[in-house]
Amino acid sequence: MHEWALADAVIQTAVEVAQRESLKKITSIKMSLGELQEIEREFFDTALNELMKTHGDLFSKTKINIKTIKTRFKCRACGHQWKLSDTEKTLDEETRESIHFIPEVAHVFIRCPKCKSPDFDIVEGRGIGIDSIVGEK
Amino acid sequence: MKDPRLSVIEKRLKNIGKIIAVSGGKGGIGKSVTSSLLSLALSKKGYNVGLLDLDLTSPSDHVVLGIKDVAPTEKEGIIPPTVNGVQFMSVVFYTNEDPTPLRGEEVSNAIKEILCITRWNNLDFLIIDMPPGIGDELFDTIELFQGAEFLLLSTSSKIVFETVKKLLLLLQELNVPILGIVENMKHYDNGYIKNMCKKHHAPFLGEIWFDKNFENAVGNINKIMDTQLFKDIDGVAENIV
Numbered sequence: 001m002h003e004w005a006l007a008d009a010v011i012q013t014a015v016e017v018a019q020r021e022s023l024k025k026i027t028s029i030k031m032s033l034g035e036l037q038e039i040e041r042e043f044f045d046t047a048l049n050e051l052m053k054t055h056g057d058l059f060s061k062t063k064i065n066i067k068t069i070k071t072r073f074k075c076r077a078c079g080h081q082w083k084l085s086d087t088e089k090t091l092d093e094e095t096r097e098s099i100h101f102i103p104e105v106a107h108v109f110i111r112c113p114k115c116k117s118p119d120f121d122i123v124e125g126r127g128i129g130i131d132s133i134v135g136e137k
Numbered sequence: 138m139k140d141p142r143l144s145v146i147e148k149r150l151k152n153i154g155k156i157i158a159v160s161g162g163k164g165g166i167g168k169s170v171t172s173s174l175l176s177l178a179l180s181k182k183g184y185n186v187g188l189l190d191l192d193l194t195s196p197s198d199h200v201v202l203g204i205k206d207v208a209p210t211e212k213e214g215i216i217p218p219t220v221n222g223v224q225f226m227s228v229v230f231y232t233n234e235d236p237t238p239l240r241g242e243e244v245s246n247a248i249k250e251i252l253c254i255t256r257w258n259n260l261d262f263l264i265i266d267m268p269p270g271i272g273d274e275l276f277d278t279i280e281l282f283q284g285a286e287f288l289l290l291s292t293s294s295k296i297v298f299e300t301v302k303k304l305l306l307l308l309q310e311l312n313v314p315i316l317g318i319v320e321n322m323k324h325y326d327n328g329y330i331k332n333m334c335k336k337h338h339a340p341f342l343g344e345i346w347f348d349k350n351f352e353n354a355v356g357n358i359n360k361i362m363d364t365q366l367f368k369d370i371d372g373v374a375e376n377i378v
C-alpha cells in the first residue's frame with residue numbers, strides 16, 4: 001500500500017500551505033492522479049482520510065477533488081503520439097506493478113508503437129499532482 | 138503548485154544519522170564497489186546501514202553484493218529489504234535488470250519518487266552510490282539530501298583527478314560538506330592524490346589498492362570479506378566513524 005506514502009505527501013503539502021498562509025482550515029484540495037501510476041483509489045482515499053484526522057480541525061471541512069489524467073506519450077525519435085491504452089495490453093501484471101511504484105520505468109517496458117524507440121516523453125498523466133489548496137483564516 | 142513529493146522527503150530521511158554520497162564525477166572509478174563494501178564494512182562494525190543505488194540507468198550494487206530473490210515490502214510506502222545487515226534500495230527491483238534509458242528530467246522524477254515512497258529504518262549511515270557526471274543526479278542529491286556529505290573517489294591518475302577536481306571545486310563553491318577523498322584502484326605510490334588533497338583543502342580518507350582477486354569474489358559476501366580490497370575499505374570506514 002504505497003498509496004499511503006503519496007497521500008502523506010499531499011497532506012503534508014497542505015499542512016505546509018496552512019502554516020505558510022496562517023490558515024485555520026483547509027477547505028479544498030484539488031489534485032490529479034496520472035493514469036500511468038495506477039493509484040488504487042480506495043487505498044488512496046482511505047489514507048487521505050486517516051492522515052487528515054491526525055491534524056486536529058485543520059481538515060475538518062476539506063473537500064478533496066481528484067481527477068484522473070489519461071496518459072499521453074510522445075516519441076522523441078519520430079514524433080508519434082499515443083495513449084497508455086494503445087500499449088497497455090503488452091504490459092503484464094508484474095510490469096504494471098513496477099510502473100505503479102516508479103512510473104519512469106515505463107521506459108524499460110514501453111516502446112513507441114510506430115518506430116519502437118524507448119526515447120519518448122510522458123507528456124501528461126504520469127503521477128500525482130496538486131492543482132490548488134484553498135483554506136480560510 | 139509545489140511537487141507534493143518534496144514535502145515528505147525530509148520526513149523520510151529524518152531517522153538517518155549520516156548520509157554519505159560516494160561520487161567522483163567519472164565512470165569506472167569504483168563507486169559501486171566502494172559504496173557496497175563501505176556499507177558492508179560499517180554494518181559489520183555494528184552500525185545500522187542503508188545503501189541506495191542511485192545509478193538509475195546502470196545499477197550494479199546488487200551484483201557486487203550478490204543480492205537477488207528479495208524485494209521491498211509495502212507498508213505505508215515501501216520498505217527496502219535488509220540483506221547481510223544492509224538495508225538496500227535500488228531501481229533494479231522494478232526493472233528486471235533490463236536497459237533503463239532515462240533522460241535527465243526522468244532521472245530527477247524517479248529519484249523524487251523513490252525518496253518519497255521509501256521508508257528507511259533508523260539508520261546510522263545511508264550510503265548513496267552516485268552515478269557518474271556532474272548533472273541532474275548531483276544537483277538532485279544536493280537539493281534532496283540536505284546535509285549529505287560527499288566522499289570522492291579518484292585513482293592515482295592525474296587524468297582522473299582532473300575530473301574529480303572539477304567536482305570537488307563545484308561542491309566547495311556550493312558549500313556542500315565534503316567528507317574527503319579516497320584514492321582507489323591504487324597500483325603505485327606517487328603521492329599525487331595526497332598532495333592534491335592538501336592543495337585543495339580536502340581530507341585524505343585513505344587508499345584502496347587494486348586487488349586482482351576481487352573479481353572472483355563478486356557476489357559472494359564471505360569471499361568479499363576475505364579480500365584485501367574489503368580490508369582497505371574497512372580502513373576507510375574506520376576513518377569515517
